[in-house]
Amino acid sequence: MNSIKEFMACDKPDGYAEKLLSELRKANERLNAFNNITEHLADGMPFSVKDNICVKGVETTASSKILKGYIPAFNATAVQRMLDNGFSFLGKTNMDEFGFGSFGINSENPARNPFDESYAAGGSSSGAAVATSILKHHVAIAESTGGSISAPAAFCGVVGFTPTYGAISRYGLIDYANSLDKIGIMARSASDIKYVFGILNGPDAKDTTSLDIKYKSENKKSIILIDQLIKNIDKDVESNFMGFVDRIEGMGYVIKHRSMPFIDKAIPSYYIIAMAEASTNLAKYTGFKYGFKNEDFTSNYNKFFTDARSAFGTEAKRRIVLGTFVRSASVKDRYYSQALKLRALLLQELNKLLSEGFILSPTMPIKVPKLEDVKKLSALENYKMDVMTIPPNLCGLPHISFPYAYKNGMPLAAQLTTSHGNDNAALDFVQEWERSFKYKFKYNIGELR
Amino acid sequence: MDDSEFSRLLKICRIHLSEDERLAIKKDTNDILEYFNSLSEVSTKEVHEAYHPISVPEKIRSDVPLDFPDVPLLLKNTKTYRFYVVGPDI
Numbered sequence: 001m002n003s004i005k006e007f008m009a010c011d012k013p014d015g016y017a018e019k020l021l022s023e024l025r026k027a028n029e030r031l032n033a034f035n036n037i038t039e040h041l042a043d044g045m046p047f048s049v050k051d052n053i054c055v056k057g058v059e060t061t062a063s064s065k066i067l068k069g070y071i072p073a074f075n076a077t078a079v080q081r082m083l084d085n086g087f088s089f090l091g092k093t094n095m096d097e098f099g100f101g102s103f104g105i106n107s108e109n110p111a112r113n114p115f116d117e118s119y120a121a122g123g124s125s126s127g128a129a130v131a132t133s134i135l136k137h138h139v140a141i142a143e144s145t146g147g148s149i150s151a152p153a154a155f156c157g158v159v160g161f162t163p164t165y166g167a168i169s170r171y172g173l174i175d176y177a178n179s180l181d182k183i184g185i186m187a188r189s190a191s192d193i194k195y196v197f198g199i200l201n202g203p204d205a206k207d208t209t210s211l212d213i214k215y216k217s218e219n220k221k222s223i224i225l226i227d228q229l230i231k232n233i234d235k236d237v238e239s240n241f242m243g244f245v246d247r248i249e250g251m252g253y254v255i256k257h258r259s260m261p262f263i264d265k266a267i268p269s270y271y272i273i274a275m276a277e278a279s280t281n282l283a284k285y286t287g288f289k290y291g292f293k294n295e296d297f298t299s300n301y302n303k304f305f306t307d308a309r310s311a312f313g314t315e316a317k318r319r320i321v322l323g324t325f326v327r328s329a330s331v332k333d334r335y336y337s338q339a340l341k342l343r344a345l346l347l348q349e350l351n352k353l354l355s356e357g358f359i360l361s362p363t364m365p366i367k368v369p370k371l372e373d374v375k376k377l378s379a380l381e382n383y384k385m386d387v388m389t390i391p392p393n394l395c396g397l398p399h400i401s402f403p404y405a406y407k408n409g410m411p412l413a414a415q416l417t418t419s420h421g422n423d424n425a426a427l428d429f430v431q432e433w434e435r436s437f438k439y440k441f442k443y444n445i446g447e448l449r
Numbered sequence: 450m451d452d453s454e455f456s457r458l459l460k461i462c463r464i465h466l467s468e469d470e471r472l473a474i475k476k477d478t479n480d481i482l483e484y485f486n487s488l489s490e491v492s493t494k495e496v497h498e499a500y501h502p503i504s505v506p507e508k509i510r511s512d513v514p515l516d517f518p519d520v521p522l523l524l525k526n527t528k529t530y531r532f533y534v535v536g537p538d539i
Contacts, residue, residue, distance in 0.1 A: 057522070073522035165502045179501050208508045209501070268485045279462070288536045291526050297537045304537035306463040317464050318474050322481060324462045325450075338488045340498035345491070347499060379477040380484055396502030420503050 004045050004195050007137045008086060010448065017041040020446040024090075024135070027445060030117060032109045033130035035063065037091035044088040046138045046446070048131045051092040052099060053141060053183065054172040055079050058089075062174045063107040064097045066311040069291035076172020077204045078141055078183050085199045093127030093140065095148075098282070099176040100124065100315040102151050102385050103374040110371065113155060114442050115410050119368050122152030125186070129156035132186045134443035139196050140186040145176045146270050147389025149184045150401035150415050154363035157403045157411030157439065159430060160186045161193045164420045165396025166211040168197075169204035177277035178209075180270070180393060188439060190402070190430035197423065217424035222254045222357025228263050229388060233365035240412050241362045244404045248360070251432065256356060260349050263391065265342045270390045271383055272326050272339035279323025282316065285309070318379060347395040354397070354419040358429065361388045363401040363415040388415055398423040402430045403439055411440075450479055 021041055028034050035051045036059060049055055052062040054072035061067040075083070083089065096106035104111045104126025111126035113119035114133045121130050128140035129152035142149050144162040153160025162184040170181055185193045185200070203212035225245065230238060249255050287293045287308025294308060312320070326335035353359055365387055374382075392399040392415075399417040406412070418426045450458070455475050459466065466474060517523070528535040 056519075070526055071522065073517075073519040073526075166505060205510065208510070209505050211503070211505070262491060265488055265491060268488055271481070272485055272488075286536070289527055289534065295528060297528075297535060299537060301537050301539045302463060306465050309463055310465055312464075314470055314474070317466065317470065318477055320462050320464055321458055321474060322478060325458055325478070325482075326485070334489065335485055337498055338491075338493060340500060341493035341496040342488060342491060343502065344496050344499035345493070347502060378480070380480050383481075394502065 004139070004192055007045050012043065012448065020046070023445045027134055027443060030112065031114055031130050031134065032094050032111045033127040033134065034091040035061065035094050035127070038089055041090060042088035044086040046090040046135065047082050047087045048090045048093045048128060048138065048140045049079055050125050050128050050140070050142045051095050052143060052174040052176070053079060054174070055089060055092065058092060060092065060174070062098045063095045064312065064316070065108070066285045066287075066293070066308070067174075067291055068293075072172070074172065077169035077206060078200050079172065081199055082141065082196075087139075090138065093125070093131055093142075095127055096124035097313045097316055098174070098278070099143065099145050099148055100278075100319055102147060102382060103369070104152065105371065105374055106313055106315045112371070113368060115157065115368070118370055118372070119410065120155060120371050120374050122155035124148040125152050128186050129153050129158055129160065132156065132158040132188060133441055134445050136444040136447040138446065139192055141183065142186050143173060143181060143183050144393060145180045145182075146274060146393045147386045149186060150363050150389045150399065151386070153186055153401045154403075154411070154413030154415075155368045157406075157413070157441065158186050158188060159190055159193060160184065160401045161190075161197065161427065162393065162399050163197065163201065163423050164211065164398045166209050167215070167398070167423060168200045169207040169210045171204055171206035175281040177274040178281070179277060180274055182393075182396070188441070189434060190400070190427045194424065194427040194431070197427065213421050215423045216421055217428050218422050219425050219429065220357045221252060222256055223248055224353045224357050224359045225255065225257050226260045226263060226353070226359060226361065227257055228259060229361050233362065234367055236407070237362050237365060237367060237412065240405055240407065241414065244414060245360070254357070258353055260353060262342060262345050262349060266346055266391045266394055267383060267387060269339040269342040269346065270386070270394045272335050273343065273394070275319045275323030276327040276336050277323070279320045279327070282312070282320055315379075343394055346391065350391060350395055350397065351419065354417070358426070359417040361415055363388055363413040367407070367412070368410045392417040396420065398426050400426045400430055402433065404433070404437065406440055450475070450482065
């Protein structure tokens, strides 16, 4: 059994929820997938929520010390729609602080890869991917700004879907970068994601950027490979990926190699925009709202504010500093405005390619790395790891990461990108792939026997 | 970015760094800005900024207060005096 509808309809054995919660808590002690787990699980299909999405009455911290103790008084629209459709809230998942990271290590207790705990889970939706990989019947509500769904989904061997920008309401999401943030879904199959996407998409009066469009499924049976993206990546990743492309060709797809102007400018453009927006969004954490940290109100405002902001982690501080700089008056045209113009050019070029077919690439340029190895990377080396995931995220294009092979016990994943509003085509493509490929998981917590 | 410019930036950001963090972040800042400078290789004279990746129709909502049912829960996140949020001196 793997469909949500079947799970919802079947009778669970006595004590099912209690057993699931107990096994999950035990696994969580090792894997750090959840920042908190509910005490009581209702009957519906369990869903987890990334810790930067508000759930009424449940501590929501975005894995940041500055939000410790913050209890939202409302549900995010995505959460409310899941509850209204019979899903059961399971818990809040771990993440890089405010979404700042590609490996899940910018959290007090980094999540660990369920295939091998010495490996990284990916980020920033690290906990959502681990939860999906260890729970048999579950979907994760996650969020991506520059690859935060694709990267962890790839490393943890699950399917991660990032829809068109604006497809799912962002009301109740703790903003990282407003022009880039997208709520998305992780699950163990594209069919489960398609079911949940049908529930979550649609306009919301509480989010003025939410879209009111019909989502298509147009498939031109062509696959575009952007040559610059596939060069200079890990050689094993490249050779395995090209073997996968052969299999796709065998499914009746025409493979086309293309080069794309400006693709090397996607990472700097993304980070400039993301940091500029993040530095303004994080200004609201003053230490006396969203959980108060300091009851000594006698010091002056600047000192109070500076002391409160010492609770940010190093990566958050780095992004505040850079984001503040790139939008300062003397350099704004050189950095921020130029990055916004590059986004326009990149979108134009990507749309040209997408008019021919889907864009396919490895999800990440490296194999799943060890935690100890990613901790040694410099900030810039970290950012460059997002080379595959940034172009669709920068341009708000729907994309999906899915496993296509296992090497040395770890998953390898590909990412498929399509045009705005053609979200269902990406999901249908992966459903087609799943007919001839069996996903592997090390844990099956909550399995119905 | 030299030391005094970096210090001024930290003051504007209201960010205090330990000595180790300061050394690391200052070096990262310069490396990253150098990487960002590669954008200037592209001529964008006739290009308009894309503030959003997709065109979002303009929506305006009425400027009227709405009832919020859980004000007590909301205020639990702050220090309050009567129905005021308490903050630092300005």
